[in-house]
Amino acid sequence: MTRARQRWLPALLLPLALAIAVVLGSVQAGASVSLPPKSAEEILAMIARTQVRALSGAIEQKAELGLPELPASGPGAVPGAASALEFLTGSHTARVYVDGPLKVRLQILDQMAERDVVINGGDVWLYNSKQNSATHLTVPEPSLADLENSLPTRPTPGMFAPDMPAPEMPPTDMPTPEAMAGRFLAAVDAATEVTVAEASSVAGRSVYSLVLNPRSTETLVDSVTIDVDSQTGLPLGVEVRAAGQAEPAYSLAYTQLDLSTPDAALFDFTPPPGATVTEQVLPAKPVPTMTQPSTPAPDAPAPAPDATIPEDQAAPGHGSRPRATVTGQGWDSVIALPAGAAQTEFTSNPLLSQALQPVDGGRALTTSLVSVLILDDGRVFAGMVPLERLQSAAAAQ
Amino acid sequence: MRSGMGWALLGSELSVLFRRLRTWAMLIALAAVPILIAVAVKLSSRPTAPGRGPLFLDRITQNGLFVAVTALVVCVPLFLPLTVGVVAGDTIAGEANLGTLRYLLIAPAGRIRLLLVKYAGAVAFCCAATATVAASGALAGVVLFPVGPVTLLSGDTISVGESALRSLLIAAYITVSLLGLSAIGLLISTPVGAMAATIVLSVVSQVLDNLPQLEWLHPWLFSHHWLSFADLLRQPISWTSFGENALLQAGYIAVCGALAYAKFSNKDVLS
Numbered sequence: 001m002t003r004a005r006q007r008w009l010p011a012l013l014l015p016l017a018l019a020i021a022v023v024l025g026s027v028q029a030g031a032s033v034s035l036p037p038k039s040a041e042e043i044l045a046m047i048a049r050t051q052v053r054a055l056s057g058a059i060e061q062k063a064e065l066g067l068p069e070l071p072a073s074g075p076g077a078v079p080g081a082a083s084a085l086e087f088l089t090g091s092h093t094a095r096v097y098v099d100g101p102l103k104v105r106l107q108i109l110d111q112m113a114e115r116d117v118v119i120n121g122g123d124v125w126l127y128n129s130k131q132n133s134a135t136h137l138t139v140p141e142p143s144l145a146d147l148e149n150s151l152p153t154r155p156t157p158g159m160f161a162p163d164m165p166a167p168e169m170p171p172t173d174m175p176t177p178e179a180m181a182g183r184f185l186a187a188v189d190a191a192t193e194v195t196v197a198e199a200s201s202v203a204g205r206s207v208y209s210l211v212l213n214p215r216s217t218e219t220l221v222d223s224v225t226i227d228v229d230s231q232t233g234l235p236l237g238v239e240v241r242a243a244g245q246a247e248p249a250y251s252l253a254y255t256q257l258d259l260s261t262p263d264a265a266l267f268d269f270t271p272p273p274g275a276t277v278t279e280q281v282l283p284a285k286p287v288p289t290m291t292q293p294s295t296p297a298p299d300a301p302a303p304a305p306d307a308t309i310p311e312d313q314a315a316p317g318h319g320s321r322p323r324a325t326v327t328g329q330g331w332d333s334v335i336a337l338p339a340g341a342a343q344t345e346f347t348s349n350p351l352l353s354q355a356l357q358p359v360d361g362g363r364a365l366t367t368s369l370v371s372v373l374i375l376d377d378g379r380v381f382a383g384m385v386p387l388e389r390l391q392s393a394a395a396a397q
Numbered sequence: 398m399r400s401g402m403g404w405a406l407l408g409s410e411l412s413v414l415f416r417r418l419r420t421w422a423m424l425i426a427l428a429a430v431p432i433l434i435a436v437a438v439k440l441s442s443r444p445t446a447p448g449r450g451p452l453f454l455d456r457i458t459q460n461g462l463f464v465a466v467t468a469l470v471v472c473v474p475l476f477l478p479l480t481v482g483v484v485a486g487d488t489i490a491g492e493a494n495l496g497t498l499r500y501l502l503i504a505p506a507g508r509i510r511l512l513l514v515k516y517a518g519a520v521a522f523c524c525a526a527t528a529t530v531a532a533s534g535a536l537a538g539v540v541l542f543p544v545g546p547v548t549l550l551s552g553d554t555i556s557v558g559e560s561a562l563r564s565l566l567i568a569a570y571i572t573v574s575l576l577g578l579s580a581i582g583l584l585i586s587t588p589v590g591a592m593a594a595t596i597v598l599s600v601v602s603q604v605l606d607n608l609p610q611l612e613w614l615h616p617w618l619f620s621h622h623w624l625s626f627a628d629l630l631r632q633p634i635s636w637t638s639f640g641e642n643a644l645l646q647a648g649y650i651a652v653c654g655a656l657a658y659a660k661f662s663n664k665d666v667l668s
Contacts, residue, residue: 014652015652266633
């Protein structure tokens with residue numbers, strides 16, 4: 001009998017050993033790292049001084065905004081229709097290659113598909129493997145010079161960020177941790193308490209963690225954590241926590257990072273044979289998109305702090321549109337768009353209009369981080385605040 | 398002496414496996430999938446719109462080399478697990494049904510060796526099944542359509558030679574993907590014949606993998622990385638999913654193998 005029991009031993013020990021290995025592995029990944037202590041100011045200075053010119057990395061984005069999630073594949077996944085919401089739910093991965101400010105490639109890795117943005121000097125290529133379609137944007141020389149001037153001296157993959165000033169670069173739905181961190185850091189003011197959390201590790205590199213705590217209690221944002229590479233000062237991860245939610249509402253971080261210069265061939269893009277190619281010359285309107293029929297509008301409630309966009313940069317590239325106005329300050333500011341600005345973009349998307357709930361005098365989208373109120377008269381209010389605050393702001397106007 | 402015994406056993410297992418009519422019927426059915434796809438695309442008058450149907454279906458007419466990839470995409474969710482389930486689920490149970498298991502157990506091969514040989518047979522079938530789809534797809538594509546440089550998901554183009562290499566990598570990836578399922582089949586097969594259970598498990602695993610509510614479970618499902626072989630069609634190749642998949646399948650092999658051994662060596666498998 002004992003012999004029979006002994007035979008079960010390997011069957012029990014092996015899964016146990018594997019479980020221990022898995023647990024140890026995850027504990028080690030989250031283990032704190034010992035780094036010389038630095039003050040928040042020193043870390044901010046590190047970010048400002050960062051000199052990374054080239055990198056290749058993989059980025060993961062996760063959003064837990066409390067919106068209904070859609071199956072990632074199968075018949076339920078409607079290409080295009082889901083794209084407005086897709087970056088607000090679930091997780092996404094991308095790869096980014098940077099060699100100086102004018103050579104950038106971003107690959108959004110979808111299941112069995114890919115969307116690429118290739119920037120090489122004055123040529124910008126957008127490629128969508130699902131449609132096998134490519135868009136070629138030519139940036140005229142003067143614009144190119146402007147572009148170089150407008151860019152910081154270090155490469156910012158965040159040049160994709162929708163709030164980049166003109167001349168417009170193609171906005172993509174998935175900015176990099178660095179761009180995201182830049183947007184939050186730009187919003188740091190007296191209304192924000194900046195502290196330093198325990199050092200940890202991101203993408204195998206030790207990082208300092210900077211925590212931005214809104215002093216206001218009106219905002220839905222509980223805290224924003226920015227992980228800064230201890231060697232280069234490059235922001236490697238951003239995590240936004242919503243008030244009253246245990247899991248991070250939004251996170252964007254490198255999962256792999258290599259600071260060597262990527263292969264130059266990556267930036268030479270030739271449209272594949274058989275692809276439909278669209279030519280565009282910049283600056284041209286409307287904003288070039290990833291050729292999907294319903295690419296999210298910049299006004300869609302991006303998890304980024306829309307409220308922190310300076311007034312003159314809001315709704316970029318849509319010069320014909322009415323200007324947005326911002327009321328309030330810092331974290332609890334409310335952005336207001338006059339009638340006709342963004343309403344159609346919200347209502348024309350079937351999935352987005354489904355997520356809207358009817359409220360007094362209009363409809364509203366409430367997530368754990370951002371609220372959007374669309375009034376029946378066409379005005380749109382948005383902010384990282386509870387819905388009630390939007391309603392009172394609407395009533396005040 | 399003993400190791401020679403093991404090799405002899407493996408040889409006889411493989412020859413039995415590949416001499417069975419059932420094995421050949423399944424391989425021929427698998428080979429028919431890419432041929433059907435290629436012929437259907439060739440015969441249809443309307444070109445397939447990009448983005449409709451399985452991956453690369455619209456590009457087959459321009460480049461026959463896509464037939465193999467499209468066929469693998471079609472086969473991975475159901476046809477390949479189905480055939481692997483039949484073979485792996487029948488490894489021990491089949492012998493028990495035929496009454497031959499008692500002779501194998503009497504033979505001085507040892508139960509662990511018998512289990513290993515049975516598993517090796519299932520692995521050989523995984524290789525053969527994937528290779529059949531890939532080879533028949535490549536053949537059908539070359540015969541029916543023009544062949545040229547291949548476009549990757551990233552939009553970059555690679556030469557025919559490199560595309561053959563990538564096809565081999567994809568076949569290897571899918572073979573590795575099926576190893577975990579084979580181990581599960583071996584485990585279920587031990588006490589009672591359960592080909593159907595193996596197949597049902599693979600379907601259940603894929604359904605669970607599509608439910609966003611169960612996201613915490615996804616990385617542990619053996620089918621989680623099955624369709625990620627598309628990462629081999631990016632430029633540069635993304636090896637992350639290959640590694641994660643191999644690790645996951647190795648975990649399934651270790652756990653299921655240990656459990657199968659325990660069951661097989663304790664229970665009176667003949668009853």
